Amino acid sequence: MKILLFSKRNIKEILRDPLNLAFGLGFPLAMLAILTIVNKNIPADAGKPVFAIENLAPGLAMFGTVFMSLFAGMLIAKDRSLAYLSRLFVSPLTSKDFLIGYSVPLFVIAAAQGMITLFASLICGLAFTAWLFLAVVVTAFVSVLFIALGLLCGSVLSDKAVGGFCGALFTNLAGWLSGVFIPLELIGGGFKAVCGVLPFYHGVEAIKDVLSGDLIGMLPHLGIVLAYAAVIYIVAVFAFRKKMRAG
Amino acid sequence: MQAIVTSNLTKKYGELAAVDNLNLSVAKGELFSLLGVNGAGKTTTIKMLSCLIAPTSGDAVILGDSITARPQAVKKKINISPQETAVAENLSVRENLELIAGLYGQNAAAAKAGAGRMAEQFGFNDILKKKAKKLSGGMQRRLSIALALITSPEILFLDEPTLGLDVLARRELWHLIKGLKGKVTIILTTHYLEEAEALSDHVGVMAKGKLSAVGTPVELMAQTGTAKLEDAFIVLNGGLL
Numbered sequence: 481m482k483i484l485l486f487s488k489r490n491i492k493e494i495l496r497d498p499l500n501l502a503f504g505l506g507f508p509l510a511m512l513a514i515l516t517i518v519n520k521n522i523p524a525d526a527g528k529p530v531f532a533i534e535n536l537a538p539g540l541a542m543f544g545t546v547f548m549s550l551f552a553g554m555l556i557a558k559d560r561s562l563a564y565l566s567r568l569f570v571s572p573l574t575s576k577d578f579l580i581g582y583s584v585p586l587f588v589i590a591a592a593q594g595m596i597t598l599f600a601s602l603i604c605g606l607a608f609t610a611w612l613f614l615a616v617v618v619t620a621f622v623s624v625l626f627i628a629l630g631l632l633c634g635s636v637l638s639d640k641a642v643g644g645f646c647g648a649l650f651t652n653l654a655g656w657l658s659g660v661f662i663p664l665e666l667i668g669g670g671f672k673a674v675c676g677v678l679p680f681y682h683g684v685e686a687i688k689d690v691l692s693g694d695l696i697g698m699l700p701h702l703g704i705v706l707a708y709a710a711v712i713y714i715v716a717v718f719a720f721r722k723k724m725r726a727g
Numbered sequence: 728m729q730a731i732v733t734s735n736l737t738k739k740y741g742e743l744a745a746v747d748n749l750n751l752s753v754a755k756g757e758l759f760s761l762l763g764v765n766g767a768g769k770t771t772t773i774k775m776l777s778c779l780i781a782p783t784s785g786d787a788v789i790l791g792d793s794i795t796a797r798p799q800a801v802k803k804k805i806n807i808s809p810q811e812t813a814v815a816e817n818l819s820v821r822e823n824l825e826l827i828a829g830l831y832g833q834n835a836a837a838a839k840a841g842a843g844r845m846a847e848q849f850g851f852n853d854i855l856k857k858k859a860k861k862l863s864g865g866m867q868r869r870l871s872i873a874l875a876l877i878t879s880p881e882i883l884f885l886d887e888p889t890l891g892l893d894v895l896a897r898r899e900l901w902h903l904i905k906g907l908k909g910k911v912t913i914i915l916t917t918h919y920l921e922e923a924e925a926l927s928d929h930v931g932v933m934a935k936g937k938l939s940a941v942g943t944p945v946e947l948m949a950q951t952g953t954a955k956l957e958d959a960f961i962v963l964n965g966g967l968l
Contacts, residue, residue, distance in 0.1 A: 485829040489815060489822075496817040496858075563811035567874065570777050570807045571830045572799060726780065 482573060486581035494551045494589065503647075504551065504589070508544035508597045512536065516604040537601035538687035539660035541615070542680070544593045545623035546646075546654040548586045552630025553642035556582060560723070561639055575721050579631070586627045587620055594619030598691075606691075615691045618702060622683040625709040626650065632716035635723050654680045679708040730755040730882055730912040731776065735785035738771050738936075745771040747936035748785065753929070755790075755881075758904070758913040760923040762960055763933035769916040770810065772933070773884050776914065777807045790881055803831070806880035810887045812867040813874075816860035820851050820870060823859055824877050831878040838877075845873040849903065865896030872903065882912045889922060901925060920957035930956070932963050939963055 494500050519531040559565040568578070595616045602608055629650060633642050655661050658680035664672045675681040682701040689698035731753040738746040746768040753759045761769045774780045776787055778798040786793050792800040815823050821842050828838035846852050849869045854862065859870060868888060875883055885904070889897040897919075904926055907913060917923055923930055924944045932940040932947070940947060940963050944956045951962040958968055 482830055482832075485826055489818060489826050492822070493815060493817045558816075562816070563809040563813040564815060566779060566809045566811075567807060567813045567827075568830070569779055570802060570805065571827070572802050572832070573830060 483577050483581050483584075486568075486573065486577060487585045490555060490582060491585040491589070493555055494585065500547075500551060504544070504547040505593060505596065507547070508540045508593070509600055511543070512540050512597065512600055512604060515540075533601055533605045534691070535659075535663065535684075535688065536604075537598055537606045538615070538691055539658065539684045540601075541594045541597045541619045541687050542622055542658060542683040543651075543655055543660050544597050545590050545619060545626050545683070546651050547593075547626075548590050548623045549626040549630035549633065549650050550642070550646040551589065552582060552586050552627050553633040553637070553646040554639055556631065556634025556720075557637060557639035557642045560634070565723075569724055575717075575724055578724075579717060579720065582631060583624075583627050586630070587623060590623030590627070591616055591620035594623075609691075609693070611691050611693050615687050618687050618690045618698065621702060622686060622705050625679055625683065625705050625712065626654075628709050628713035628716050632712055632719055635716060635719040653678075654683075657681065658684045660684065679705045728755045729753065730757075731759075731787060731789055731914070733776075733785065733787040736772070736775060736782050736787050737784045738768075738775055738780065739783040744936045746775065746782075749936075749938055751931060751938060751941070753912060753914065755912055756909050757928040758908050758915060758926055760915045760917060760927040760930045761933060762917070762920070762923055762930060764964060767933040768936040769933055770886060771936075773807070773886050773914060773916060777805055777884050778802055779807075804880060805882045805884065806875040806878050807884040808868075808871045808875045808886065808888055810890060812864075812871045814859040814862075814867055814870050817858060819856050819858055820846075820862070821855040823870060823874060827874045828877045833878075841877045841879075845877050848876075848906075849873045863896075865892050865899070868892060868896070868900060869903070872900070876907075876911075880911065882914070883907070885913060885915045887916055887918065889917065889919060897922070920955070920960055924956035932960060934964055 515531040515536055598612055598615055630646060633645050637645060657675045657678055664675055664681065682704040686698045686701035686705060689701060729752050733749050733751045736746060736749040737744060749772060761772060763769050775782050776789065776794065778794055778801050782795065786795050789801045790804050794801050815826065818826065824842035824845050825838040828841045833841060846855055859867065862870065872888060889900050901922065915926065927944055929941065930944055930947060931938050942950065947959040948954065948956060951959040953959045953962060961968055
């Protein structure tokens with residue numbers, strides 16, 4: 481009951497901020513429209529299209545989840561700076577209640593956002609299959625990486641610094657190092673190797689694989705993302721609990 | 728009956744003792760003001776008593792429960808209005824009130840009734856649907872105190888509740904706080920000495936983490952040979968009149 485109330489509050493705080501809606505929902509859709517137009521204007525004799533919808537849709541679905549770090553980070557950092565978190569720390573809520581209450585709403589929002597991005601991709605030419613629904617679920621699981629990053633940043637940084645880290649740094653890292661904006665095959669070499677070590681590219685590949693029905697191929701990619709997420713989440717829990725003890 | 732009894736309550740940050748062996752008793756139903764210059768240890772004391780931070784050593788018993796051994800039991804009996812307004816900005820006044828009531832275990836019907844009661848007591852009836860961030864500073868402060876009271880705490884911590892308010896808003900809050908006296912045990916910190924003089928049953932003066940004097944405002948003025956609590960405070964802190 482307490483967790484549900486706290487989760488509902490967090491969803492309201494996030495979704496009632498028009499900037500959150502504009503960035504979190506509008507930005508991936510705007511990118512989808514722009515890159516689809518770019519793709520259509522590339523001459524046919526240029527060879528394989530750079531932003532084929534089969535690549536673009538999973539890429540933008542993953543890219544949208546990066547905003548979960550901004551939402552989580554800003555919410556927690558603001559709760560800290562306004563001392564709302566102090567008020568809540570005095571209440572009978574436990575650290576488990578806080579972590580679930582902050583995380584679950586973002587998981588739900590990520591699923592909704594993934595669904596909107598992937599279903600909007602149908603208008604841009606993505607073929608409809610039943611795998612689309614599972615892709616929404618996989619997108620939500622990919623978002624756990626960014627939820628964990630947001631929890632960590634919100635626990636240790638000011639709200640201004642969270643804006644810089646989650647709003648600028650992570651969005652650029654996730655965009656450029658995942659192959660969303662530039663297909664990694666076009667660059668190759670060391671850049672591609674580095675991207676292969678980081679989780680962003682694997683987030684895109686996991687969604688891409690599930691969209692094409694390749695569940696076996698999807699598992700190692702999702703595994704890498706969740707492994708990163710687990711490590712960051714553990715660090716975030718440690719940082720949050722330390723803040724709780726510090727009052 | 729004593730609502731709060733501290734025994735050698737201490738909080739250290741490295742070598743610095745923010746609160747140093749504090750021994751304090753507060754009777755049930757009274758308004759006790761903790762006074763002191765910046766860094767005297769008032770807020771740290773409140774944070775320990777409200778279970779926000781653990782003491783380095785010593786203990787406090789709040790209505791029979793130790794803050795170190797049974798913090799969850801203590802939390803059910805207390806509430807706080809922090810220095811900052813501490814409201815959920817994008818929630819309406821009603822949603823703020825019902826949320827806090829729910830987090831303390833009240834069911835939806837009780838939370839709704841409590842919100843109605845607070846609206847009546849604090850004059851929120853016309854702004855129940857207004858988002859907290861759209862309220863004036865004075866109204867946010869009132870909401871902050873209402874959020875602390877909706878859970879019917881037996882002990883209420885008010886950490887500089889009138890900080891930054893204009894004189895009219897401050898006097899309105901004084902009126903509200905006076906109305907609570909006798910029903911709720913209140914621990915108040917403030918930098919406004921006339922506020923402490925007007926509201927307090929007892930006053931504790933802290934300096935460098937220690938309790939340097941305690942008594943009624945009249946007793947402290949008599950002890951220092953002064954006519955105002957502000958002058959008594961200055962004398963007790965070694966300042967110049």
